Amino acid sequence: MSYVALYRAWRPQRFSDVVGQEHVVTTLIHALEMNRLAHAYLFAGPRGTGKTSLAKILAKAVNCEQPEGIEPCNVCPACTGINAGAVMDVVEMDAASNRGIDEIRGLLEQVRYVPTEVKKKVYIIDEVHMLTPEAFNALLKTLEEPPNYCLFVLATTELHKVPATIASRCQRFSFGRVKVERVVQRLQEVAATLSVAVEESALWLIARLTEGGLRDALSLLDQVVAFSSDHIGVEQVAEVTGGVSSEKIGELCSLVFAHDHGGLLSLLSAFWERGVDPSQLIVETLSYLRDAIVQKCGGVEIDKSDRVQYDPTFAVVISHVQPSILLQIAERMGHLQAEMRFQSQARLYIEVSLLALIDQMDPVVDQKPVLEPSKQGVPSEDLLIMRQELQQLVQRIELLERKQWVENRQIAEQRTQEATEEAPERQIRNPVQETPLVRQSTSVSPMQSKGRHAWQGKQMNAQDQELLTTLEQRWVPLLEEMKRTSIQTRAWLYAGRPVGVFGHHLVIAFKSSLHAETVIKSPHRELIEEVLQQRLQRPVVIATILEEEWERVKNHMINGDSDQNVGKVSEPWVGKVIELLGEDRVRVIDE
Template sequence: MSYQALYRVWRPQRFDEIVGQSIITRTLKNALITKQTSHAYLFTGPRGTGKTSAAKIFAKAVNCHYLKDGEPCNQCETCKAINEGSLNDVIEIDAASNNGVEEIRDIRDKAKYAPTQADYKVYIIDEVHMLSTGAFNALLKTLEEPPANVIFILATTEPHKIPATIISRTQKFDFKRIKPQDILERMEYILDQKKVEYDDKALKLIAKAAEGGMRDALSILDQAMSYGDNKITYENALLVTGSVTNELLTTYMQQVVKKDTKSALITIQKILDEGKDASRFIEDLTSYCQDILLYQQDPGIVEEMELGIIDDQFKALSGQISDQAIYQMINELNAISNSLRFTAHPDVYLEVLTVKITHLDATNQPKAVSAPQSQQSAKTAVPPEVNAEIQQLTQQVAELKAEVADLKRESTPQSPTVSTPEPAKVSEAHSMDNHIELAKIYPILGKATRKQLNQFKSVWPDLMDALSVTQRAVMHVSSPVAASAGGVIVAFEYPFLYQKAQGDTDLKDALENNLDRIVGKAPQIVFVPENQWPDIRREYLASHKDKIKKTGSQSKEANDPKAEPADDDPEPSKEEPDSQPVVKKAAELFGTDILDIKDD
């Protein structure tokens, strides 16, 4: 007999042999024991997780006269005939090549006839999502009320393509990806039975590369056995899977963390010279970054996922790199992964990627300038000359504050003397980012109240939970700082996240739609960088001074104050705020606790 692939030879013949789907197999066995089987089943899940195997075992068990604890005997004539594929009453159909209306009508017509040998006629329709709309419609009535002694088992990897009318007529079982540990144990059992020598590290690598599919794991194992002349070694497994060694990935990440661009480029060239696939390298590196993030939160999770392949270098590296750097690296890896699919020069993209991720921290420095409390921790992440410049700017700001305080003491509230410094300062700030939408911000500030802000702040955690994982990653350092009935102003700690959110229309739609669901209205959402928000507030008060005075003379009742305390200015004078309409409006918008009266 000719050689058969491992996944065919070692295909499960009993429910207990199906790996990693214990809940499903227990349910099916109980249904068989209690004789509560349904007329239609739908098996869904990723490739190689046991859907078709479970369907065939169920077809044997429902027709086996010697059932024991829900398991087929595999010894009677019916079981043997089904194993050999010679029983006419168990019909396996590939819907990918038989997806027309005529084929389904033929099934519907033949289903009316009683089984010839077995107790039940079982139709196993694989890749059922490939059926046409007409074919699904032809199957509907038969699937709902099939003749006695007929069972339909539908299997698919894409259940979202199946009409809801079909799903509602079946019992649905979701097959999950198999854990690497379960795959490893199954491979060890098979190799022990075949008396084949193997390296534990090689099997762990194959179990991880299989991505939750038992069939994929056995196919890779078959290749490794052929390459190594019936001996499984770690080097052979690396060649067959195209993976990069953990040691090489760790070396590359260490060079990236140290910003050693030259050495990292040499490592990339070494990887390509060894014939490694560029896309596979990106996948491995993304997985490595994921492991670092998870290890920082819970080392036990990574130990289980990686089957214990965690060395001292990995542990040290996880303590040297920040989660923000990992987020940025994953974004760059995702962008490169998409580009690699359409290029014939992957080496260029990998080299560009290396240069980018060895210079990532430069995009994260504005936070150190805008948040004095984080300057001390940021000093270790920036060059000395940048720290010196930050200290110089901080000193200049302190001197300017002192001058403003002197001018304020010399002047009276009724006769302001200085009119231009703040707008000029704001203009310079705005020149750094010309995407700030002042035309949308000012109308919101004109009708803003603290009551509205407090409402949106109270529902902000619920709003974040309603977003997708990717959207939460962008919004996790944002918060509302001003709000009216028709709009919300949201400030971002990091300018690069502000820029990313500003260009993401799907994110804004998601925020507005979820706010509509949570608070019953969909306000306009406007984004601003946190480090420019104080300047935007001051510019608004300066540019709308006349309007505010007019409004103040007409009404003595102030709106609820609201704003985010973000200024480091001295404690304001709160004596008789009604005497100055501008001061009064500032108190309404931003609260008296952060109010700082300056000559304007």
């Protein structure tokens, strides 16, 4: 006796055997019970979801000689003949290979004759969207008003290619992909009859790879059984499909998270030696990242990931990773997938791209290059509570600082107004609009505002001079790094150059006052300081200055000359104003 493939041996024979299409089965059963069966049906859905199988069950149900309620008995001559394809009145035609008008005309010639073997003629046309326009036109009239002894069942995987004139003459049913859990249940039933030990994790992986196609799942299980006749696990499934196991993809991601260049290259080299296709590696990595993003963003309830069923390391790998990092990697992998067709050396391109990605992204805290599930775990509840309390404390401190700064500013403005009223013979003419020595934002905190004046009057020591030289040499790479953070900020900063370092203070000189004033404003100032702090590993406060003003300040530092305007000030109230507002923002004019 010849071997029968699993998907054929386990093909549904009754309505109760159909998996995952309850809405279609229920409607057809009720139609049969109430004798309200339509003359034409259109089954549309992905491959392997039961369209043709349900059409044959319906053909048996309307012709069964000894039905068990609504279910066909599968033992009478009509049922056995339909199962064997030996009944001439039940015609199953593949429109992909019989798509012309001549084939349809031959079919319509048979419609005129009454059935001879069974009660009702049934015509099942699979992949009906492949018919030519002429064939569709020939089918129209008969499909609209067929003889009462005829039933048409059309099946298609591409509903949008079926003309509206055909679809409107049929009752349409949409077949959905079978849920992974249902596919696994069916595979477990099949595996129980086999003489091979099959791990449940392997069944979950098969169901995941076939994307809700039960026929494809049974075919893949059949193939894996032929490959490994004694034991089937996740490794055997991955080897048969030519892909990479989920645990290996997790190891790849953990190496990227940990910035482990050497480990990443070694793992990729192992993939290439095994013959892993680069395009398939990108697809599986994207699938892994997609599941991770769903988990991290709280989509577990609406999209329950089944990866944990066959990959115990999945939850451990993503436990310390922020969604922003996952999105960054997924976006880059998506670009890689689109660019692969233009690359002649795909393996080298993937290696270089992943290494470049590592250098661009922030390292993941507490992430080890190679994860061991037995030693790693998710953060404890106490640690999470401590993190939340620390974040709340930081927010309260920032709020108090902003409040104190507003109060100090109001006091300074009030004192300035009182001082001006007491000395009417001298005027301070809009000091903010005068050309200042240092351009700075008026929306900074008290600590920042104080820090931006602190560098004036100081001399650069040897350490400051060394850091300035380093910044001058690395200014172009810093601009490129800023470009990845904010293109607009980098455009404004491009016109400047570092001219002075005074402790934590960096002075940047510009030729244009517009550039100097814009760079020091929010959010450009914060972005620049953040990038500099990450690169230099030290606090940085920036200040901007015009080139011509910097030359004057530099000469002042060298010669020790005092500022002419400030040197003339002898009145106490003027000194008080300068102390409150800063000497770089005040110009005294004698009249």
